[in-house]
Amino acid sequence: MTRDALSDALYPFGLQRLGDCPDGEQTITLIGPDEPRFWSIFRDSQEFKDGAVHPLDRWSLRVVTQVAEMLDAEPLFPFGGPPYAPFFTWAKQTGRFWASPIGFLVHDETGLFTSFRGALRWQKPAKVGTGPQPCLSCAKPCATACPVGAFNDGYDVAACKAHIASPAGTDCRTAGCLARRACPVGQGTRLPAQAAFHMEAFL
Known part of the structure; x- marks a missing residue:
């Protein structure tokens, strides 16, 4: 990807642009981890x-606000509500995210391991994606990878949590969700320690 002012500002924090959503005369740029670089940078932070x-x-909150100030943009976050900013809606308008067979968002480069750390609203032309949805040419291993069938009929959060917390769920708990890991897009970029951190927070 061609480097620009945003890429240069995000790089030291292990972050990247995940997609642009037109917002009237402005653009909302979604920001997420650039894995696997992200984890070691966050792990060395004062907050961690x-x-x-x-x-x-x-x-x-600290780093996205800092980037926003550098670029004369408004920082936006998926936490801190209610009300919550509509990141899911914005993501689907970027041309780079789609609903996956298990209902979670899938990204054209990061697959099912996408997470949003924030967004910028600013006066820049939107770069909307035009690539094909990866799930259309995929065997959809995510749909059958869950050992307790938590995605068989919507998302059974209780079954998912119960499995992760049990001895049988050690693999999911320490290395990340098997369904997410089954996605061939972006496979192998999220480090086990980072996945374990997110699983602990989920529980």
Whole structure:
């Protein structure tokens, strides 16, 4: 990808542009981890080390706000509500995200391991994606990878959590959701330690 001012501002934090959504005369640019670079950068942060609650949200608030100030943009976040900013809706308008067979968003480069750390609203032309939806040419291994069938009929959160917390769920708990990991797009970029961090927060 061609580097620009946004790429240069995000790079030191292990972040990247995930897609642009037109917003009237402005653009909303979604921002997420550039994996696997992201994890070591966040792990070395003051927020990760201070032992206080919600380290990733606090880190995201600090660094995305800093980037926004550098670029004369408005920072937006998927946390801090209600009300919550409509990141899911914005994502589907970028031309780079789609609903996957298990209902989670799938990204054209990061697959099912996408997460949003924030967004910018600013005066820049939107770069809307034009590529094909990856699921259309995929065997959809995500749909059958869950060992407890948590995605067989919508998303059974209770069954998912019960499995992850049990001895049988050690693999999911320590290395990440098997259904997400089954996606061939972006496979192998999320480190096990990062996946375990997110699983602990989920539980």
